[in-house]
Amino acid sequence: MMAAPAAFSPGGTPVLPEKNRTIDVSLGPQHPSTHGVFRMNVTLDGETVVKLQPVFGYLHRNHEKIAEGNSWLAAMPYTDRLDYFCSLTNNWAYALAVEKLAGIEVAERAEYIRVIVGELTRLQNHSAFLGFILGDMGAWGTALMYGFREREKILDLFESLTGARMMCNYMRFGGCRCDLPPGWLGAARKVVDGFPAFLDEMEALLTGNEILLARLQGVAPLAPARAINSGMSGPGLRASGVDYDIRKVDGYGIYSRFKFRVPRGRSGDCYDRFMLRVLEARESVEILKQAMSGIPDGPILNPKGRQRGFHPPAGEAYGRIEGPKGELGFYLISDGGTRPYRFRIRPPSLINLTLLEELCLGTKLADVMVILGSIDIVLGEVDR
Amino acid sequence: MSNFPGSGIVKGLAVTARNFVGSYFEKDRLTTEQYPEERPVLPENSRSFPFLVYDGDDPESGMRCVSCKICEKECPPQCIFIIQDRDAGGKALKRPKVFDIDISVCMSCQICVEVCPFESIRMDQDYELSAFDRFAPLLLDKSRLLKPNSYYRRIHPTEAAETDARVESERKKKAATAAAKEAAKPAPATEGAS
Numbered sequence: 276m277m278a279a280p281a282a283f284s285p286g287g288t289p290v291l292p293e294k295n296r297t298i299d300v301s302l303g304p305q306h307p308s309t310h311g312v313f314r315m316n317v318t319l320d321g322e323t324v325v326k327l328q329p330v331f332g333y334l335h336r337n338h339e340k341i342a343e344g345n346s347w348l349a350a351m352p353y354t355d356r357l358d359y360f361c362s363l364t365n366n367w368a369y370a371l372a373v374e375k376l377a378g379i380e381v382a383e384r385a386e387y388i389r390v391i392v393g394e395l396t397r398l399q400n401h402s403a404f405l406g407f408i409l410g411d412m413g414a415w416g417t418a419l420m421y422g423f424r425e426r427e428k429i430l431d432l433f434e435s436l437t438g439a440r441m442m443c444n445y446m447r448f449g450g451c452r453c454d455l456p457p458g459w460l461g462a463a464r465k466v467v468d469g470f471p472a473f474l475d476e477m478e479a480l481l482t483g484n485e486i487l488l489a490r491l492q493g494v495a496p497l498a499p500a501r502a503i504n505s506g507m508s509g510p511g512l513r514a515s516g517v518d519y520d521i522r523k524v525d526g527y528g529i530y531s532r533f534k535f536r537v538p539r540g541r542s543g544d545c546y547d548r549f550m551l552r553v554l555e556a557r558e559s560v561e562i563l564k565q566a567m568s569g570i571p572d573g574p575i576l577n578p579k580g581r582q583r584g585f586h587p588p589a590g591e592a593y594g595r596i597e598g599p600k601g602e603l604g605f606y607l608i609s610d611g612g613t614r615p616y617r618f619r620i621r622p623p624s625l626i627n628l629t630l631l632e633e634l635c636l637g638t639k640l641a642d643v644m645v646i647l648g649s650i651d652i653v654l655g656e657v658d659r
Numbered sequence: 660m661s662n663f664p665g666s667g668i669v670k671g672l673a674v675t676a677r678n679f680v681g682s683y684f685e686k687d688r689l690t691t692e693q694y695p696e697e698r699p700v701l702p703e704n705s706r707s708f709p710f711l712v713y714d715g716d717d718p719e720s721g722m723r724c725v726s727c728k729i730c731e732k733e734c735p736p737q738c739i740f741i742i743q744d745r746d747a748g749g750k751a752l753k754r755p756k757v758f759d760i761d762i763s764v765c766m767s768c769q770i771c772v773e774v775c776p777f778e779s780i781r782m783d784q785d786y787e788l789s790a791f792d793r794f795a796p797l798l799l800d801k802s803r804l805l806k807p808n809s810y811y812r813r814i815h816p817t818e819a820a821e822t823d824a825r826v827e828s829e830r831k832k833k834a835a836t837a838a839a840k841e842a843a844k845p846a847p848a849t850e851g852a853s
Contacts, residue, residue: 349735352768417675424690435702438782444768452773456704456817480674483667583733583774 297325302643304333310407311654315631315643322639327632334658342618347373347448347585350618355442357622358656360400363392363433364598366446371527372594372605373448377587379580385450386529387570391463392436392445393528393596394559394566398470399429400599401552401559404651405477408549411648412490418481425473428466435459449580460567467563474556482550490545495634495646497543505633506626509601511650514551515543521597528596533565545649552651586613600624600651620659624652703815706782708762709771711804718805719754723779726755730771730780738764739771758804762788763797778822784814 303314312333318326338357342350354369355362367389374381381389406422409415430440436459437443437452445452481487497507502515512519520537522530538554540547589611595604601623608617627650634646682688692699715721726743744756771780783806790796812819 345735346733348770349733352735352766352770355768421678427690431702434705436704438702438704438706438769439767442767444770452769453704456702476674480671484671485665485667488667583729 296320300640304330310647310652311657313647313652313654313657315647317635317640317643319640322641324635324638324640324643327635327643329628329631331628331654331657334654336659338659339618339620343615346583346613347587347615348582350615351446352442352444355444356655357620357659358598358600358603358624358653359441360403360653361396361599362441362443363396363437363445364596364603366443367393367528368594368596368598368603369605370446370448370594371596372592372607373587374580375594376590376592376607376609377448377585379449380577381528382450382574382577383571384454384573385575385577387566388451388455388575389446389528390530390533390566391563391570392433392443394563395429395432395463395467397559397599398467398556398563399426400651401556402426402473402477404552405481405549407651408645408648409481409487411644412487418477421473421477421480425470428469432459432463432466435462447576447580447582448585449577450575452576454575460570463563464567467560467567470560471557474553478553482553488546490642490645491549491649492544492546493542494545494642495638495649497630497634499543501633502543502630505630507601507630509598509623509627510551510555511548511601511627513537513555514540514547516541521595521602525595527594530562532569533562535559535562545645548649548651584613586611591617595621598623600653600656601627622656622659624650624654624656628652628657701784703817705784706767706769707786708765708767708783708788708799709760709780709804710783710806711758711801712779712781712808712811713805714808716807718802718807721807722754722805723777724755724758725753725777725779726758727777729774729776733770733774735768735770736764736766738762755801758801760799760804761797762799763793778826781811781815781818 298319300317300319301314302317304312314330314333316326316328316330317324336356338353342353345353351366351369354365357365373379402422402425404422406419409418433443434440435456437445497511497515499515499517502512503517507515508519508521516539518537518539521527522535523537535558538551538558540551587609589609591606591608593604593606595602597603602621603623604621606617606619606621607615610616631647631650634650635643638646678688712723713721714723726741728741728743731737731739731741738761740757740759740761741755742757744752744754746752767782769782772782788797808819808823812823
């Protein structure tokens with residue numbers, strides 16, 4: 276048996292392997308799989324993480340203060356830029372909060388359109404997620420391209436409806452900005468009908484794959500009690516087995532009219548968080564089918580809902596929705612003027628991210644990326 | 660299905676192979692567009708940056724903008740800059756002297772279009788706007804912003820038809836009320852007024 280070399284550096288004092296010697300590694304802010312500009316200061320013992328300190332704020336744009344200096348309507352396009360994958364659900368959350376504040380009824384047809392575009396947003400967010408988490412595991416390319424191919428079809432629908440692919444700026448207080456163009460519902464039906472086939476393909480590609488199972492199963496399990504205490508929401512919470520979906524709990528909009536199930540995980544590990552998105556996408560397809568067959572004719576905007584010079588009565592309101600990433604809430608205070616007095620966003624990404632260190636402790640360095648990916652964050656929303 | 664070790668990987672490889680072969684034969688899998696030889700067909704609602712509509716042939720006289728500055732006030736990133744035109748006596752005229760949009764700041768949100776009461780500002784679809792300089796070429800002045808109504812009708816046919824109908828009906832209404840006023844007034848007064 277060969278003896279270990281006494282010295283690693285030529286000349287000078289020999290560097291001997293020490294016990295409990297740790298290394299600090301700065302991951303980011305430009306690593307491609309960190310989902311944006313996000314840095315983690317990781318302390319490693321060998322390859323095991325003993326400490327992890329997230330550093331964010333690189334994408335801070337002062338969103339809340341800008342909104343407080345602008346009119347109520349002018350805050351709407353800024354919400355697109357929070358979680359830039361899901362601009363339509365962001366619009367919805369803000370519109371919901373303002374409608375609650377001012378007591379505006381939403382036009383019936385607009386409610387259906389909101390559900391349709393909201394669930395399409397969930398589909399495209401989850402299909403992008405499936406690609407990104409594979410990228411985090413080192414399989415850049417194939418799965419991401421498949422996910423993006425499907426997402427592209429949904430973005431084309433968004434473009435023909437709202438005029439923009441990602442920065443939609445579509446919802447208004449009391450309804451939506453414009454009606455569905457002719458032929459849109461048919462095109463959307465085609466995309467939705469084809470979506471389960473894409474999920475089947477993705478599952479054939481991924482869910483039985485031995486490498487994926489080895490990388491995801493049993494990694495960073497999260498107990499339900501801990502998930503609740505940390506304020507986690509969305510798919511990450513349900514993956515731990517907690518039955519909490521704001522679409523069911525609040526039944527905001529017209530969600531109480533639709534039949535759908537809330538999938539739950541068992542152990543809350545990365546694999547559960549991954550599979551939960553697949554199952555949730557399948558349920559979204561069901562909601563979409565019901566919404567598209569039940570959409571009534573009529574106006575898309577409540578004529579009482581004023582947009583320009585809008586000034587809700589003084590008061591405060593918290594509107595929240597089940598966004599694709601979790602509970603997205605807007606807390607608004609009005610002093611009766613044409614500008615919000617206080618404009619506060621409760622971003623799901625930031626609050627889900629607070630668990631990152633706890634999930635990563637004791638895992639290997641290679642798992643850190645996968646755990647970060649399985650939480651599904653977007654830095655535009657974390658930093659605001 | 661037999662579950663020998665590695666069957667999941669083999670199944671996945673079959674999916675990849677099917678996609679790979681399909682990408683050569685299936686029409687809907689040939690997604691790449693050969694830009695700039697091929698151009699995407701933009702949906703009618705598609706938008707890039709705002710422009711100003713004018714009627715007729717002359718941009719200055721046909722300008723719909725009356726310099727009310729509502730868009731300037733409502734613009735979320737404050738990228739519109741307007742100075743009202745004045746005649747020699749200092750009287751305010753209903754047209755802008757300066758109308759600038761800084762499209763390096765503009766975020767294409769379409770709020771100026773929604774708030775414009777004179778159907779004057781509309782969204783363009785031109786996306787080839789790269790320039791060699793960050794400042795002057797991206798600060799669009801009146802001469803670059805003004806585009807004829809025929810152009811608007813070409814890029815947004817449905818929306819333009821609705822706008823034209825509305826403008827026409829309003830003009831008729833105005834003409835009718837003016838005619839009614841004319842008829843009601845005594846003859847010498849109208850002569851004096853003109």
